[in-house]
Amino acid sequence: xxxxxxxxxxxxxxxxxxxxxxxxxxxxxxxxxxxxxxxxxxxxxxxxxxxxxxxxxxxxxxxxxxxxxxxxxxxxxxxxxxxxxxxxxxxxxxxxxxxxxxxxxxxxxxxxxxxxxxxxxxxxxxxxxxxxxxxxxxxxxxxxxxxxxxxxxxxxxxxxxxxxxxxxxxxxxxxxxxxxxxxxxxxxxxxxxxxxxxxxxxxxxxxxxxxxxxxxxxxxxxxxxxxxxxxxxxxxxxxxxxxxxxxxxxxxxxxxxxxxxxxxxxxxxxxxxxxxxxxxxxxxxxxxxxxxxxxxxxxxxxxxxxxxxxxxxxxxxxxx
Amino acid sequence: xxxxxxxxxxxxxxxxxxxxxxxxxxxxxxxxxxxxxxxxxxxxxxxxxxxxxxxxxxxxxxxxxxxxxxxxxxxxxxxxxxxxxxxxxxxxxxxxxxxxxxxxxxxxxxxxxxxxxxxxxxxxxxxxxxxxxxxxxxxxxxxxxxxxxxxxxxxxxxxxxxxxxxxxxxxxxxxxxxxxxxxxxxxxxxxxxxxxxxxxxxxxxxxxxxxxxxxxxxxxxxxxxxxxxxxxxxxxxxxxxxxxxxxxxxxxxxxxxxxxxxxxxxxxxxxxxxxxxxxxxx
Numbered sequence: 001x002x003x004x005x006x007x008x009x010x011x012x013x014x015x016x017x018x019x020x021x022x023x024x025x026x027x028x029x030x031x032x033x034x035x036x037x038x039x040x041x042x043x044x045x046x047x048x049x050x051x052x053x054x055x056x057x058x059x060x061x062x063x064x065x066x067x068x069x070x071x072x073x074x075x076x077x078x079x080x081x082x083x084x085x086x087x088x089x090x091x092x093x094x095x096x097x098x099x100x101x102x103x104x105x106x107x108x109x110x111x112x113x114x115x116x117x118x119x120x121x122x123x124x125x126x127x128x129x130x131x132x133x134x135x136x137x138x139x140x141x142x143x144x145x146x147x148x149x150x151x152x153x154x155x156x157x158x159x160x161x162x163x164x165x166x167x168x169x170x171x172x173x174x175x176x177x178x179x180x181x182x183x184x185x186x187x188x189x190x191x192x193x194x195x196x197x198x199x200x201x202x203x204x205x206x207x208x209x210x211x212x213x214x215x216x217x218x219x220x221x222x223x224x225x226x227x228x229x230x231x232x233x234x235x236x237x238x239x240x241x242x243x244x245x246x247x248x249x250x251x252x253x254x255x256x257x258x259x260x261x262x263x264x265x266x267x268x269x270x271x272x273x274x275x276x277x278x279x280x281x282x283x284x285x286x287x288x289x290x291x292x293x294x295x296x297x298x299x300x301x302x303x304x305x306x307x308x309x310x311x312x313x314x315x316x317x318x319x320x
Numbered sequence: 321x322x323x324x325x326x327x328x329x330x331x332x333x334x335x336x337x338x339x340x341x342x343x344x345x346x347x348x349x350x351x352x353x354x355x356x357x358x359x360x361x362x363x364x365x366x367x368x369x370x371x372x373x374x375x376x377x378x379x380x381x382x383x384x385x386x387x388x389x390x391x392x393x394x395x396x397x398x399x400x401x402x403x404x405x406x407x408x409x410x411x412x413x414x415x416x417x418x419x420x421x422x423x424x425x426x427x428x429x430x431x432x433x434x435x436x437x438x439x440x441x442x443x444x445x446x447x448x449x450x451x452x453x454x455x456x457x458x459x460x461x462x463x464x465x466x467x468x469x470x471x472x473x474x475x476x477x478x479x480x481x482x483x484x485x486x487x488x489x490x491x492x493x494x495x496x497x498x499x500x501x502x503x504x505x506x507x508x509x510x511x512x513x514x515x516x517x518x519x520x521x522x523x524x525x526x527x528x529x530x531x532x533x534x535x536x537x538x539x540x541x542x543x544x545x546x547x548x549x550x551x552x553x554x555x556x557x558x559x560x561x562x563x564x565x566x567x568x569x570x571x572x573x574x575x576x577x578x579x580x581x582x583x584x585x586x587x588x589x590x591x592x593x594x595x596x597x598x599x600x601x602x
Contacts, residue, residue, distance in 0.1 A: 040447065040455050082445025083463045086490075111445075113425075114463070131445070135510070136397040138426025156510035156527040161397035185525075186566075187509035190394075190442055192482075193566075194449040202507045205451060206542075206566060215538035216593045222517075226538060229517045229524065237525050309522045320522040 001251055003277050004076070004176060005270055006263040008055045010064045013071045019271050020278030023257060024068055025109060027078040028061035029054045032095075037088055040194070042081035045131065046263050048196030053263045058096065065104040074106040080129035082192060083112045097122045107150060111189070120147040127176070130154055133189030136161075137168035150174040152259065156187055159246050159315040163253040177250060178314055179258035180273045181265065183238025207234040236311045242300050244276070246315035248284045248293035276300060294318070321579060324356035326500065326586040328391045329367060329563050331359075332536045333374045335595050338383045342591070349590045357384075358584060360391035362423060362440055363508045363565045365399045366515070366531050368392070372406045379413045389419040392427050394442060396510060396528040404430060411435070421478055432473035439477045441500055448482035448504055450557045450568035453547035459485040459576075464492065478584065480504045481573040488578040498582040503560065503567035512564045514538060535563035539592060562588060 005016060007024035016024070027044040029051060034041070046053035056064060065075040077100070084092065092115065100108065101122040108124050110116050111131035119126045127150040128134060128143045134153050143151065151169075153162055155178035166175050184191070185203045193202030213226060243250070243258070250258070260273050280297050287293040300306050310316030325343055336342075343354055359375070361368040375381070382388070390410060395403045411417045422428045423440035431437060446462050449455060460483045476496030479486075481504050488497055515531035516524035517538075523529075540561035548555045558569040567588070 040452075040458070042447075082447060085461060085463050112463075133394055133424065133442075135394050135424070136400045136426055138400060138430060139394075139424050140426075142425035142429055154510070157396065158398070158527055164397050185509065185511055185513075186507040190509060191507040192445060192448050193506045194447050194452055194455070196452070199449065199451045202449070202451075202566060206507075206540075206561065209542055209544065211540045211542045211561075213538055214541050214593065216595075217537045222537070225517050229513065232521065232524060233513050233516070311525070316522070316526065 002257045004257045004259045009267045017071050019274045021274045023074045025076040027054045028056045028058050044078040045080050062103050069104040076107045077105050078109045080109050080111040080131045116146050125149050130188040137165045152176045166253050174256040176257040179243040180260040181262040183241035240312050241314050243314035245318040248290045251284050322582050323352050323354050324584050325354040326358045326584045328358050328361050330591045338381050340384045346587045346590050358389045361393045365393050365395045372410050382414050387418045388416040390417045391421040394424045441478045444479045446482045456483050461487040481570050485574045487576040489576045497580045498584050499580040500584045502571035504570040506566045508565040
């Protein structure tokens with residue numbers, strides 16, 4: 001199994017690879033794009049966070065793919081906003097795709113159907129972004145028909161559903177799953193709110209602003225359950241996220257890559273996650289059963305908090 | 321331009337009566353006249369399955385001759401087989417369904433050549449954000465997926481008013497445009513907060529978990545100022561979390577020379593928290 005990491009610090013490629021990372025996903029910024037299409041036109045899902053999420057320009061991105069390649073890693077370019085306009089697609093075709101097709105990039109993570117078709121014309125390997133919303137095998141097959149070779153399934157799917165989707169796919173189609181760092185209360189594919197420095201994400205507004213419950217069922221018992229549920233949802237649920245307990249089953253299901261998220265996160269913390277996942281992959285490979293793995297696995301740091309009730313789990317059904 | 325009534329997500333077995341009564345109730349409340357009704361769900365397969373089974377058992381509630389659009393949500397893997405079996409049954413039993421709205425490529429492939437299809441609002445991923453007033457005042461040209469392989473199978477599209485001004489001029493002339501109003505959906509997902517109200521702590525907030533349609537009992541309402549700081553009361557944005565989905569009130573939208581062919585009215589204000597008895601007062 002490969003470990004895919006968010007990447008924003010080219011000076012640390014060797015450190016990441018030596019610790020156990022195999023694959024790197026990253027994007028780039030382009031001031032000319034912004035001049036042409038305005039500040040709300042995203043090149044990728046994290047463009048609104050500026051250089052803290054996309055530290056490279058297009059030229060340094062291309063050079064970095066060479067460095068990653070020389071170090072033995074793979075590079076995936078994120079080009080996954082909800083959609084691109086026709087003029088934006090024309091710009092991408094003229095300014096990026098010819099050079100990308102000659103670069104060392106191993107795949108382009110895309111969500112816009114029009115871009116997916118274009119990438120195929122330039123013989124670039126296409127990864128269906130989580131923004132595609134691949135919630136079932138029929139959707140997966142539709143994207144495979146468009147030329148996609150690798151799929152990222154949403155983080156709000158159960159383990160059993162991921163296993164079931166994988167079982168229906170052609171063997172040469174790779175599957176990538178969310179595995180470490182951040183959860184989400186909405187669907188990546190269907191959260192159309194912006195992710196920007198000045199506003200954060202929609203979920204932070206929803207969780208942290210005053211609201212009124214609109215209900216006719218206002219007896220004390222219902223009100224109490226409502227408040228408790230809301231408190232857990234707003235203050236506990238997916239403050240971070242981890243899939244370590246599901247590793248054995250994901251390995252047996254044939255999942256190819258475990259994704260660490262957090263393109264704006266501290267690289268030192270990413271390194272710790274890589275180390276933990278790599279050690280657990282080795283443990284899983286040496287185990288004969290899921291039970292044995294679950295007994296022997298290394299739990300995440302701060303597991304007293306993280307592991308108490310499934311609130312920080314991508315796949316809580318393994319334990320609860 | 322015609323008006324249709326969006327009963328997706330908002331009618332429940334616990335309060336359903338004859339569709340004609342619900343239609344008349346909303347018409348009385350709004351002053352609008354509806355020549356089409358939408359049933360099903362854009363956002364939730366749990367809701368869709370429960371309601372589809374109810375409709376199959378109680379076809380007599382469809383007591384009008386108003387045509388119906390059936391809306392299919394994006395269905396999670398565990399429910400896919402069941403939903404694919406329910407769709408033809410539902411269409412057979414409710415003879416009024418003459419359109420189906422799909423929200424993903426898999427369902428589009430499954431139903432193409434069988435029914436008159438619309439691309440649903442989840443196909444259109446143009447940004448929208450009630451918090452960013454500068455963007456909300458801009459004109460947006462939605463990107464119809466002109467290279468979509470199945471475009472010939474589609475007769476219409478459903479979309480949201482993502483900002484205060486929508487340019488639909490570049491849309492293909494042969495495609496029927498429907499716009500959802502007065503609420504724009506901003507975020508949705510497979511995890512339903514309300515579905516967990518009655519669940520124990522360690523089973524809360526699981527994706528697409530079976531529920532008791534708790535969205536019938538409660539929704540969240542927010543009111544915040546994001547734009548003009550003068551006339552505060554007039555400029556407050558109304559935000560709703562209803563079921564799995566966050567919406568904001570976004571009426572009074574301008575269009576270019578191409579206007580929508582149909583407006584799909586979501587009666588959240590009129591129908592949320594209403595009981596069977598309310599509809600019988602008309």
